[in-house]
Amino acid sequence: MEVNYQTVKLLSLLYVPSYEALLIAGMALVTFATRYTMIALLGRISVPAGLLRALRYVPAAVLTALIVPALVIPADETLALTWRNANLVAGLVAILVAWRTRHLLFTIVVGMGTFWLWRWGLTFIGGSL
Amino acid sequence: MSHRSSTIGHRLSAMNHRPSARSEFLSGVGAMLPLLVGVAPFGLIFGALTPAAGLSAAGAMAMSAFVFAGSAQFIAAGLLAAGTGPWLIVLTTLVVNLRHLLYGATLAPHLRHLPHRWQTLLAYVTTDESYAVSILRYQSDDESPCKHWYFLGSALTLLTVWLATTAVGIAAGQAIPAPLSWGLDFALPVTFIGLLIPHVKGRPTLAAMAVAGLTAVAAHRLPNNLWLLLAALAGVAAGVWAERIWPSLDQPSD
Numbered sequence: 001m002e003v004n005y006q007t008v009k010l011l012s013l014l015y016v017p018s019y020e021a022l023l024i025a026g027m028a029l030v031t032f033a034t035r036y037t038m039i040a041l042l043g044r045i046s047v048p049a050g051l052l053r054a055l056r057y058v059p060a061a062v063l064t065a066l067i068v069p070a071l072v073i074p075a076d077e078t079l080a081l082t083w084r085n086a087n088l089v090a091g092l093v094a095i096l097v098a099w100r101t102r103h104l105l106f107t108i109v110v111g112m113g114t115f116w117l118w119r120w121g122l123t124f125i126g127g128s129l
Numbered sequence: 130m131s132h133r134s135s136t137i138g139h140r141l142s143a144m145n146h147r148p149s150a151r152s153e154f155l156s157g158v159g160a161m162l163p164l165l166v167g168v169a170p171f172g173l174i175f176g177a178l179t180p181a182a183g184l185s186a187a188g189a190m191a192m193s194a195f196v197f198a199g200s201a202q203f204i205a206a207g208l209l210a211a212g213t214g215p216w217l218i219v220l221t222t223l224v225v226n227l228r229h230l231l232y233g234a235t236l237a238p239h240l241r242h243l244p245h246r247w248q249t250l251l252a253y254v255t256t257d258e259s260y261a262v263s264i265l266r267y268q269s270d271d272e273s274p275c276k277h278w279y280f281l282g283s284a285l286t287l288l289t290v291w292l293a294t295t296a297v298g299i300a301a302g303q304a305i306p307a308p309l310s311w312g313l314d315f316a317l318p319v320t321f322i323g324l325l326i327p328h329v330k331g332r333p334t335l336a337a338m339a340v341a342g343l344t345a346v347a348a349h350r351l352p353n354n355l356w357l358l359l360a361a362l363a364g365v366a367a368g369v370w371a372e373r374i375w376p377s378l379d380q381p382s383d
Contacts, residue, residue: 013186020188026219027205028195034226036252038233043241054369058235059264060334061341061364063325065357068342069349070318087315094319098326107323108163115315
């Protein structure tokens with residue numbers, strides 16, 4: 001059988017070196033463990049009421065921790081509390097819109113619109129972050 | 130015509146009364162769509178940088194499919210490129226993903242009635258994004274018995290796009306013109322704002338948010354997502370502490 005070059009090239013796309021396979025298996029295993037442990041554990045034992053009460057604050061705490069640095073630390077490593085920071089301006093507008101309208105899609109459209117408009121406007125006054 | 134009106138009637142009744150598994154799944158898909166704008170650039174970049182990290186095309190796809198954790202994958206690619214040994218990469222992956230313990234703990238009370246295979250499946254697809262949209266669905270007041278379908282719909286949408294963008298990134302390589310320069314990644318925090326703000330009620334929650342935000346900024350130089358874990362824990366502690374100062378005032382629903 002004639003082995004043509006295209007077939008070999010396609011088959012080589014499916015090849016995972018054993019070193020990589022082991023590494024990925026290890027990463028997949030520890031990642032799944034972090035995701036599964038609490039679901040399995042707290043699904044079987046009865047959870048103390050105090051812990052349940054504390055856990056109600058996790059979503060708000062995690063989301064705020066993801067939001068705030070994205071607004072005030074836009075470029076690498078530097079805190080930018082200035083109107084030249086488009087992330088901060090657009091983020092504050094988005095917070096206001098989300099609070100007043102409680103509408104997700106509207107918040108995203110206005111937030112991204114403000115962000116792009118602000119960046120575009122800054123190019124005219126020669127400002128860079 | 131009659132067919133059309135009956136479909137609309139069906140949808141209305143599904144919305145007003147008990148949402149079906151199908152309608153919950155589709156709502157979950159819809160809830161993930163805005164987040165995809167912010168996630169897609171990272172999938173493209175991850176795919177594009179894997180050859181430089183020495184990963185095979187199939188290996189990169191397998192990582193997106195089985196690890197399915199953006200920041201851990203980026204860090205692993207960086208460590209591989211730097212010639213780091215596998216044990217240290219696996220250990221780093223564990224540390225990067227420790228925040229999932231918190232997500233799992235919050236999700237667990239809502240998932241405990243589900244069969245084991247559902248718990249396993251939903252654990253596997255838990256990410257920052259699917260956790261954010263699903264936990265808010267779980268905390269909403271209606272007593273839908275099918276909220277796990279919402280979780281699954283949102284998570285599988287993310288997984289599909291994560292795999293697709295990884296593949297496109299691998300295929301296009303460096304030909305992709307720096308997707309982050311458009312600022313599409315800003316769609317992630319904006320979506321989180323739109324998800325979170327309408328659910329905020331009560332002074333303890335505001336205290337938790339203030340402390341979490343300040344801690345995240347103060348600790349942002351900590352490596353391996355430890356800043357996020359620390360900020361979340363500090364926020365939770367602040368919320369619990371504030372509850373004692375302002376007891377029985379409006380507290381978050383569970």
